[in-house]
Amino acid sequence: MxxxxxxxxxxxxxxxxxxxxxxxxxxxxxxxxxxxxxxxxxxxxxxxxxxxxxxxxxxxxxxxxxxxxxxxxxxxxxxxxxxxxxxxxxxxxxxxxxxxxxxxxxxxxxxxxxxxxxxxxxxxxxxxxxxxxxxxxxxxxKKGNRSFVKNFNLQLNDSAKIFMKNFSVLNNKGYNFSYTEFEDTKIAYRIVAENVTWNEEKGTFKLSKFRERFVYADRDSITNGIDTLMTLDFTPDDLLISGSKSMDLTSDKLIDFIEKSERRGIKNxxxxxxxxxxxxxxxxxxxxxxxxxxxxxxxxxxxxxxxxxxxxxxxxxxxxxxxxxxxxxxxxxxxxxxxxxxxxxxxxxxxxxxxxxxxxxxx
Incomplete structure (x- = not known):
């Protein structure tokens, strides 16, 4: 030089x-x-x-x-x-x-x-x-934080989908929860609950006042209960889907997040x-x-x-x-x-x- x-x-x-x-x-x-x-x-x-x-x-x-x-x-x-x-x-x-x-x-x-x-x-x-x-x-x-979501749909995989009427990330608690599994276009399993609570340490969701339904070829089986635990392939962070969240992810994590979201059926x-x-x-x-x-x-x-x-x-x-x-x-x-x-x-x-x-x- x-x-x-x-x-x-x-x-x-x-x-x-x-x-x-x-x-x-x-x-x-x-x-x-x-x-x-x-x-x-x-x-x-x-x-x-x-x-x-x-x-x-x-x-x-x-x-x-x-x-x-x-x-x-x-x-x-x-x-x-x-x-x-x-x-x-x-x-x-x-x-x-x-x-x-x-x-x-x-x-x-x-x-x-x-x-x-x-x-x-x-x-x-x-x-x-x-x-x-x-x-x-x-x-x-608290009003300025995007910590509360309403009417949230999320497709976990090709055959499973969840819905929540509302969920607060501040206290990790939601209401009117449903989880549905499909076989082709027909419902095979469904569980609904009045309340759902996320346990971060255990990585599980606690469903309160739930109704569980199994759909068989000749009959349905319905069970009611007070509390039950479920492990699902998502966390409350996945509820806050916005472009601003992408700024907090390194590129390798952002690519993984995009691929995971595409598998879940998120469109845009x-x-x-x-x-x-x-x-x-x-x-x-x-x-x-x-x-x-x-x-x-x-x-x-x-x-x-x-x-x-x-x-x-x-x-x-x-x-x-x-x-x-x-x-x-x-x-x-x-x-x-x-x-x-x-x-x-x-x-x-x-x-x-x-x-x-x-x-x-x-x-």
């Missing part, structure tokens, strides 16, 4: 992390101002616990979220500074093509992409789980698929955003860095807008989640190629 490559790479990475160190404290200060009164309500909550369980994972999450923005802004500012100091002209005068000039930038983008992939797939989901548990315990009101899992695919598409955007930012700012312009920064920030907000739209559209039942998760990258890669070819031809 040449001295020039090392110089650009070092300044590129330094600018990215410096930008992150500016953005993250701002997010922390805003969050502290909003939540300090809620922290003070709990006498048993220590300062070390707030830092360890909440703000450490808060920084990991928002640092990873801000990484594309920091990459874009830092790359524009650093490259604009090179252009304003006529360093880019000197590099071009040394017969170094624009394509060759991009090499240290893409080495830096590769480092950031690999870092972001590891964070997205494994580190951040674990942190989200701890942070969300902290929020549920100390910050969110696109929100989970979008989350899974975006964990790869967002880190790859480091290459696209780097190419756009260098192509925009590698020439000295009237107005200096401010013009380049304004163009870049505007384009970055467009990227964020397309990304949010892709999440919403990709979660729809009839959507293609893979295509929608990659759509922002597809659109902006076309923009990046156009800007690259224009800058290359002008050089």
């Amino acid at each position: 040449r001295i020039l490559d090392k110089y650009i790479l070092f300044r590129y990475l330094k600018s990215v992390f410096f930008t992150l160190f500016i953005l993250i404290p701002i997010a922390v200060v805003i969050d502290v101002s909003e939540k300090v009164d809620k922290f003070l309500r709990h006498d048993d909550l220590t300062f070390l616990q707030i830092i360890k369980e909440y703000y450490l994972n808060f920084i990991l999450y928002y640092g990873n979220t801000f990484l594309p923005l920091a990459t874009f802004i830092a790359c524009i500012m650093f490259t604009s500074k090179l252009a304003n100091n006529t360093e880019v002209i000197a590099i071009s005068s040394a017969n170094i093509s624009f394509t060759r000039f991009l090499r240290p930038y893409f080495i830096g983008a590769t480092i950031l992409a690999v870092l972001a992939l590891g964070m997205n797939h494994f580190v951040v989901p674990n942190g989200n789980e701890v942070r969300n548990e902290f929020e549920a315990t100390y910050i969110l009101s 899992l696109n929100a989970y698929y979008v989350e899974l695919y975006q964990r790869t598409s967002l880190p790859i955007s480091a290459y696209i955003l780097t190419l756009i930012s260098v192509s925009l700012s590698s020439r000295k312009k009237r107005g200096g860095t401010g013009v380049n920064l304004a163009l870049g920030v505007g384009m970055m907000f467009m990227y964020v807008f397309f990304m949010k739209v892709a999440v919403v559209l990709g979660s729809a039942p009839d959507a293609n989640p893979f295509f929608m998760a990659w759509l922002p990258n597809i659109i902006f890669s076309l923009i990046a190629v156009y800007l690259y070819l224009r800058e290359k031809n002008q050089g």
Whole structure:
């Protein structure tokens, strides 16, 4: 690697992390101002616990979220500074093509992409789980927690299905429970209960005031009882099916969860698929955003860095807008989640190629 490559790479990475160190404290200060009164309500909550369980994972999450923005802004500012100091002209005068000039930038983008992939797939989901548990315990009101579900159907396998009128995850208790087994299209077994209670230690459900029915070819057998225990292939966590839960699962667990849910007959899992695919598409955007930012700012312009920064920030907000739209559209039942998760990258890669070819031809 040449001295020039090392110089650009070092300044590129330094600018990215410096930008992150500016953005993250701002997010922390805003969050502290909003939540300090809620922290003070709990006498048993220590300062070390707030830092360890909440703000450490808060920084990991928002640092990873801000990484594309920091990459874009830092790359524009650093490259604009090179252009304003006529360093880019000197590099071009040394017969170094624009394509060759991009090499240290893409080495830096590769480092950031690999870092972001590891964070997205494994580190951040674990942190989200701890942070969300902290929020549920100390910050969110009971009304704000999704801890109560109504009219829940779940297909456990090809021949078994459960239904619950309502269930509270706070006290692990539900009402109007039924479990049905089928042979082809006919009911073979059914048990209903007025109350059902989950025992987490034993991994069993306690059914109270139940009625059990066996259906035979020539007769039915019906039994009533006070209490009975059942072991079923689901837990109360499976009742809270929402796209937000996917953020708390590492990618291997998320894949297992999707496969298990598909076997259970849950129809629309696109929100989970979008989350899974975006964990790869967002880190790859480091290459696209780097190419756009260098192509925009590698020439000295009237107005200096401010013009380049304004163009870049505007384009970055467009990227964020397309990304949010892709999440919403990709979660729809009839959507293609893979295509929608990659759509922002597809659109902006076309923009990046156009800007690259224009800058290359002008050089």
